[in-house]
Amino acid sequence: MEANTMQEAAMLLVPENAAGGDVPKGYIMPVEDRPTAYAPVAPIPVIDIGLLSGERKADSGDEETAKLRSALESWGIFMVTNHGVEPRVIDAMCSASREFFQRPLEEKMKYSQAVDGDKYEDYHQGYGGKELKLEHKSTRDWVDRMFLQVEPQDHRQLHLWPESFRDVLHEYFVQQSSLVNKSLLPAMARLLGFDDDFFVEKLQGRALTFARLSHYPSCPRPDLVLGVKSHTDATVVTVLMVDNNVSGLQVLKDDVWYDVPSPPDPHALLIFVGDTTEMISSGNFKASVHRVVTNAQNERTSVAMFYVPSPEEIAPADDLVNGSSLHGASK
Ligand SMILES: O=C(O)CCC(=O)C(=O)O
Numbered sequence: 001m002e003a004n005t006m007q008e009a010a011m012l013l014v015p016e017n018a019a020g021g022d023v024p025k026g027y028i029m030p031v032e033d034r035p036t037a038y039a040p041v042a043p044i045p046v047i048d049i050g051l052l053s054g055e056r057k058a059d060s061g062d063e064e065t066a067k068l069r070s071a072l073e074s075w076g077i078f079m080v081t082n083h084g085v086e087p088r089v090i091d092a093m094c095s096a097s098r099e100f101f102q103r104p105l106e107e108k109m110k111y112s113q114a115v116d117g118d119k120y121e122d123y124h125q126g127y128g129g130k131e132l133k134l135e136h137k138s139t140r141d142w143v144d145r146m147f148l149q150v151e152p153q154d155h156r157q158l159h160l161w162p163e164s165f166r167d168v169l170h171e172y173f174v175q176q177s178s179l180v181n182k183s184l185l186p187a188m189a190r191l192l193g194f195d196d197d198f199f200v201e202k203l204q205g206r207a208l209t210f211a212r213l214s215h216y217p218s219c220p221r222p223d224l225v226l227g228v229k230s231h232t233d234a235t236v237v238t239v240l241m242v243d244n245n246v247s248g249l250q251v252l253k254d255d256v257w258y259d260v261p262s263p264p265d266p267h268a269l270l271i272f273v274g275d276t277t278e279m280i281s282s283g284n285f286k287a288s289v290h291r292v293v294t295n296a297q298n299e300r301t302s303v304a305m306f307y308v309p310s311p312e313e314i315a316p317a318d319d320l321v322n323g324s325s326l327h328g329a330s331k
């Protein structure tokens with residue numbers, strides 16, 4: 001069967017008529033990887049990132065700095081509030097994503113990766129297909145996806161961006177990259193004893209930013225399947241927002257899966273430490289191992305932004321490799 005036929009796309013995507021029935025065999029996880037009946041709630045810190053930025057960072061950020069350090073060194077995941085991304089923009093991004101996934105398959109397929117054949121093979125941009133196709137031989141994730149390169153801006157394949165969210169995805173990215181480059185990465189660099197621009201420099205030159213919109217339909221057997229299997233992100237950081245805060249995200253710590261709770265503020269954003277940061281920090285900061293479980297009642301939509309450095313910039317920082325202490329380092 002040709003990769004770009006509707007038939008194959010439909011086979012690869014989550015069956016729309018599964019609710020109320022059994023799940024197809026291809027989605028059933030091996031017993032050892034299935035969700036546990038009970039997961040404790042992870043004590044994920046909520047950090048007022050505004051207190052760690054700009055003028056205020058010197059005098060009022062001590063408690064927030066301690067929380068950030070603890071999150072980076074243990075869970076590899078935390079929530080941020082007071083982050084400068086407008087609630088209006090977050091709400092618009094959520095509605096636009098939800099609206100896209102509700103369209104009929106033929107409409108979504110107009111943005112399919114298959115439209116241009118293998119032209120964008122490197123990053124599998126567009127709706128559906130390739131990421132799932134790679135999993136032909138393993139268990140499939142219970143998810144519908146859209147994957148787009150957002151930065152560098154001149155590499156955007158705008159014909160794969162639904163017009164309904166072009167403007168809002170751009171605005172969301174601009175506000176969020178200001179959070180990442182001006183507040184978050186400088187605060188992380190200071191904890192390692194480096195200048196504010198240490199991580200930001202890693203992202204310059206050929207900085208790559210990707211957006212992955214994920215829609216997890218409700219599932220008749222959440223005990224058998226996963227929305228996304230266990231993984232770490234190959235990023236410096238990943239920023240995630242979840243529509244209506246429907247739960248489902250879990251993090252692994254000491255071999256136990258924990259539920260990530262809903263944030264106290266519906267417009268809080270979740271930050272994941274990625275593999276690159278773990279490597280650059282010589283393991284002092286931990287990449288979060290996470291997965292998504294499904295839900296029998298609720299569907300769930302999330303938007304993840306992946307901040308990836310240019311490949312030549314990825315190497316452990318000399319100062320850390322040579323044994324200087326994370327805690328002892330000071331600016
Ligand atoms: O949907 C989520 O909550 C997480 C998605 C995720 O981990 C990913 O896209 O890498």
Ligand SMILES: [Fe+2]
Binds near residue numbers: 231232233238290
């Ligand atoms: Fe992830």
